[in-house]
Amino acid sequence: MxxxxxxxxxxxxxxxxxxxxxxxxxxxxxxxxxxxxxxxxxxxxxxxxxxxxxxxxxxxxxxxxxxxxxxxxxxxxxxxxxLEKMNDISVNVKDCTATVQPAAYGSDLNVVLHQHDLMFPGGHCSTVGLGGYLLQGGFGWNSRKWGVACESVLAIDVVTANGTLIHANATDNKEYYWAARGSGCGYFGLITRFYVKVYSLPRGIMTSRYVFEVKDLDQAIAAMDAASNQVSPDLELVLFIGRDQDGIEGRPTFAIVGDALSETDAEALTALSLLHDLPIMKKAVKSRPFVSCTLPEVLKRYDNILDNRGLRYETNNMWTDVPTTQLLPNIHEIIKSLPPAPSHLYIVWWLPTRGRPDMAFSMEGRLFMSLYAISNDPSMDERNARFVVSSFQKLDNCRKGIQLADENLPGHPGKFMQTSNYRRLEALRRKHDPEGRFWGYMRVPPEFDEALHVL
Ligand SMILES: Cc1cc2nc3c(=O)[nH]c(=O)nc-3n(C[C@H](O)[C@H](O)[C@H](O)COP(=O)(O)OP(=O)(O)OC[C@H]3O[C@@H](n4cnc5c(N)ncnc54)[C@H](O)[C@@H]3O)c2cc1C
Missing domain, CATH: 3.30.43.10 (Uridine Diphospho-n-acetylenolpyruvylglucosamine Reductase, domain 2)
Incomplete structure (x- = not known):
């Protein structure tokens, strides 16, 4: 008992x-x-x-x-x-803050906030849990403008390795707070509540989508790179390579998608015109530019592509600062071996817009790529696991680091924060969880192991 x-x-x-x-x-x-x-x-x-x-x-x-x-x-x-039972959400409209328990989904929070014309930069799929998402950073809707989601965490309640419940923020128990913003699956406590800042609902939400044959990829990527220094913070630019897109069966195609979450329709239109006016867009085989949408529509956008609970996923990701054109030979190789839909390669022009506060989160780059090999056939597991790892191992010389969001630490570990932050995090773990009550990272890259020799 x-x-x-x-x-x-x-x-x-x-x-x-x-x-x-x-x-x-x-x-x-x-x-x-x-x-x-x-x-x-x-x-x-x-x-x-x-x-x-x-x-x-x-x-x-x-x-x-x-x-x-x-x-x-x-x-x-x-x-x-x-923690599935711990999913309460409460909103303080006057202060533009919310309190959430970790098993609540980002979309649950946004459904509540929507009633008050507010929004939070939750994950792109509606069922991503807030607990793991906020701990690892959180690349969500309008995160280029509002920052990675953990920047909006004002405070947390944490149960420590001793079983004590503490409140941590920028002034009290600040080591717990520092680590909670970016340590992801290596945090040394158990968070029971997040206190977050929320934002006014963008009034001009608009999306543009263009689908192309793969033969136009090099030209499209070069054009996107050239335009990338003019991308406004409220615009998210994504390139999505996969099969069976937009009714084009069998062969891989790529889609360029722009999502603007702007203050007004006019601003959204201006932001998306950058994309629309690129000459390469004329080569699109299908296009749906400047489509106005509601927040609930946006929140569901990626669900049918990504949110397939029960399918067997293998993933890998990387941040890079190299010009995208340099990655093209490897991207073409990936396309040739890409498993059937909904497997895909996802590229985001993240283009950080500002510096970040001092927190564990400290790894990002100009471009983010993640590769998903997806199947419902267990006999494909080993093949798909090798595919996502070897495809990105070939890009190791271009890889700056990884996100803890789509991480594959067991298969292909990479730097998920600055080495100095990792050293600081592990020193805090030794101080606050000396007996290793909470599991740490499954595997870290060699440079992190080496960094601990000086502790
Ligand atoms: C369909 C899908 C779409 C996604 N889209 C996005 C996206 O748009 N943007 C993005 O940034 N990420 C995205 N992700 C990645 C996702 O954010 C991470 O996998 C995140 O960890 C999920 O949060 P969770 O609460 O479900 O995590 P869990 O799987 O429950 O937890 C992950 C790890 O976090 C730690 N953890 C979780 N809760 C706590 C807690 N309360 N206290 C202490 N430690 C805890 C544990 O170490 C745990 O192993 C997506 C994932 C999926 C499957």
């Missing part, structure tokens, strides 16, 4: 395997088996769990939305803390 009333499932329970699988969004569930799966409902439940883990010397993996592609919360032995 456990010293609490909330639901727990141990390895010998008949429902163990279904609960273990249900925790993972990815259809490819890794063969990792915690001893216990717990479903706390309150802060006090979480404190009891952490104290119990301390007493029994068990490590803890925390799952909020369960969207980590590698299921970083699912480890062998220890406790899997499934």
């Amino acid at each position: 456990y010293p609490w009333n909330f639901r727990t499932i141990s390895r010998s329970d008949p429902e163990y395997e279904s609960a273990r699988r249900a925790a993972v969004w990815n259809g490819r569930v890794p063969d990792r088996y915690p001893e216990l799966i717990a479903f706390p409902e309150t802060d006090e439940d979480v404190q009891n769990l952490v104290r119990y883990a301390k007493e029994k010397k068990l490590s803890i993996g925390t799952k909020s939305g369960g969207h980590s592609w590698t299921a970083s919360f699912l480890r062998d032995s220890g406790i899997l803390v499934n």
Whole structure:
């Protein structure tokens, strides 16, 4: 018997395997088996769990939305803390702030905010959990303008490795606050609540989409690169390469998409004209420029492409500062071996618009690329895993670092923050979680291992 009333499932329970699988969004569930799966409902439940883990010397993996592609919360032995019951949202309209529990989805928050003409830079798919998303940085809607989502985190409630509940912000318990903004799947506490800043709802939301044959890719990428120094902060520019797009069956094509979340329609029109006026756009085989949309439509945009819970995903990503044209030979190689839809290569002209505050998050670049090999056939797993890793290993000399969002730390670890920040984070972990109560990163790149020699 456990010293609490909330639901727990141990390895010998008949429902163990279904609960273990249900925790993972990815259809490819890794063969990792915690001893216990717990479903706390309150802060006090979480404190009891952490104290119990301390007493029994068990490590803890925390799952909020369960969207980590590698299921970083699912480890062998220890406790899997499934926060699915902790998903409350409350909004303070007057202060433009909201309080959210970690298992709430970004879209849940935006649905509530929409009623008050407010918005938060939540993830591009509607079911991304806020817990993992905010911890790793958070590249969401209008994040080029409003900043990575963790910049909007004003404070957190955290249960520490001792089982104490603390409030942390820029002045109190600031080491916990610093680390919570960017350490992602390597945080040394369990966050039960985020206090975030929210924004006025953009009034001019507009999108343009152009689809091309692959033969025009080099010209399109060169044109996008040339225009990239004029992209306004409220415009997000994406290139999406995959099969079966816009009714073009079988062969790969690419789509260039611009999303403007501007103050007015006129501003959105101006932002998107940059794209529309590029001569290459005349070569599009399909185009839908300047389509006005509502926030709920935008929030659903990527769901049918990306949000396929239960399909088997292999992913890899990279930040780069090199001119995109330099990546083209490898991009063409990727296209040749791209598995069937909905597998795809996704390129974002992230083009950081300003400096960031001092926080663990400290890795970004001009361009972000992520590769998804997706299947419902388990016999494709090994092939797809090799494909996403080897495709980006060939680009190692162009890779500046990686995001902790689509990370593949086990298969192809990369720098996910500045080395000095990693050293600082690990020093804080030794101070605040000396017994390793919370699982750290599954794997880090060699330069991070080396950086710890000086600690
Ligand atoms: C369909 C899809 C679309 C996505 N789109 C985007 C996007 O647009 N932008 C973007 O930035 N990312 C995106 N991602 C990546 C996503 O943000 C990360 O996978 C993120 O970790 C998901 O949050 P989560 O709460 O579901 O994480 P989980 O999988 O629940 O957790 C990930 C890790 O975070 C840590 N963690 C989670 N909750 C807590 C907590 N409360 N306290 C302490 N540690 C915790 C744990 O180490 C855990 O292993 C997407 C992922 C998917 C599957």
